Amino acid sequence: MTDRLTAREIVALVADDATFAELPDPVREPTGSATSAGPTEPTGSAGSAPDGPLGWPGYDAARARAAERTGERESVVCGTALVGGVRAVLIAFEFGFLGGSLGERTGDRLVSAYAHARAHRLPVVPLVATGGSRMQEGMLALTQLQRVARESVLTREAGLPQIAVVRDPTTGGGWATLGAGADVVLALPGAQVGFAGSRVRPADADPAAYTAEAQAAAGAVDAVVPPEELRGTLGRWLRLLTRPSTTPAAPPKPLGAGTGASPSTGTGPAPGPAGLPATGWEAVLRARSPERPRAGAYLDAYFTHRVAIDGDRCGGTDPQGMLCGFGDHEGRTVAYAAQTGTATRPAGYRTAARLIRLADRLGIPVLTLVDTPGAANDAEAERQGAGAAIADLFAAVAAARTPVTTLVVGEGGSGGALALAAPGNTWATPDSYFSVIAPELAAAILKRPPHEVESTADQLRVRPQDLVDLGVVRGVVGGPDRTRGNG
Secondary structure (H helix, E strand, O other): OOOOOOHHHHHHHHOOOOOOEEOOOEEEOOOOOEEEOOOOOOOOOOOOOOOOOOOOOOHHHHHHHHHHHHOOOOOEEEEEEEEOOEEEEEEEEOOOOHHHOEOHHHHHHHHHHHHHHHHHOOOEEEEEEEOOEOHHHHHHHHOHHHHHHHHHHHHHHOOOOEEEEEEEEEEHHHHHHHHOOOOEEEEOOOOEEEOOOOOOOOOOOOHHHHEHHHHHHOOOOOEEOOHHHHHHHHHHHHHHHOOOOOOOOOOOOOOOOOOOEOOOOOOOEOOOOOOOOOOHHHHHHHHHOOOOOOHHHHHHHHOOOEEEEOOOOOOOOOOOOEEEEEEEEOOEEEEEEEEOOOOEOHHHHHHHHHHHHHHHHHOOOEEEEEEEOOEOOOHHHHHOOHHHHHHHHHHHHHHOOOOEEEEEEEEEEHHHHHOOOOOOOEEEOOOOEEEOOOHHHHHHHOOOOHHHHHHHHHHHOOOHHHHHHHOOOOEEOOOOOEEOOOO
């Protein structure tokens, strides 16, 4: 468990100095609706009957004690501030006020804050610490989650990012709406995070499963960030996610042209000058060479700095197979989804689809790097829904309105690679190939002897220059002039 910061303390931790301005309290009308006005405080727990809408004995007294103890009038503090120089709407929960629980007036404040964000085109940063819905208001408290979900959807449709910071604790409906429902989820180390609060879990439940670190491992949290790094991390995210662009990302320059494997031995640098592979089998060996640069090297060379999203929001991650996030390239933001040269797992495809859809909503161009022998095809991958995950990525790329650029940097293994490729805007490096199937597998299916694998690779026309001639890719970057239409 981390030290529990108050709402004002977490605001001070993330906001640039002296920039926080609190939003006015919405005033609840007798009909139950709320309007944004001055700081007038209604007398009942929801501006109606004493002791709240259920007439819960002692509720008003409990609220009064909470207000005296915390100095707040509700469980959330909402306002605007600069974070790393970017103005955003901050929603800070005060756990000391009835456990940061959501009631009707909490819902009023949240609705007002989201409406202000949309009216002023500001990103939203929920700083969540809550135990869930307020029992003293019964179902009227629980239905605030529907109001919050609606506001989140409207804000998403407006093309504004939502970056949540989950603190200790973040449980119940607050986690299931403001936290897990955000575009990007950051967490403080050791925070208790989960749908089930500590008092309602099974007696034998492993407490380690309900932590920020466990949620990150399960793909529900993008990063666990120490408090001292939170302002800088949030500032980078906000700067990157608030810079839309309609210009496609330029394909990266090749890093390893002509340094792939020798077609004769399969190891070591290829002799002779850098250039395009002479045969299909040479293209395959170049792409498979352990000396060829992988995704990490390309991303480091392309971006000044970058931040990563991690996880498919369905319980899985694929950090060894797919790298996703946003970066700064020559002063503008580009989203990226990059295969790393291994067999891509279902969680990797789902994370890439999540990345592309988020970039599409925010109007940020996307760069994808293709490099995989193919999709993972083991039994566990099938149980994890490999086919559905690949289908979802195909759909995300096909539906994207933001420009998508693809560079094949290594192996392009069948549909598991093609799912990440942009139709009409895919490029290749001299050290790459793209094939309907691996040459070895094609020969096996065709019942050819092993010595015919190399000739099969030629027949498949997998070389970069073959792909240009076939119209599969637009051109070869960094090699001899090979673009569609000029031979």
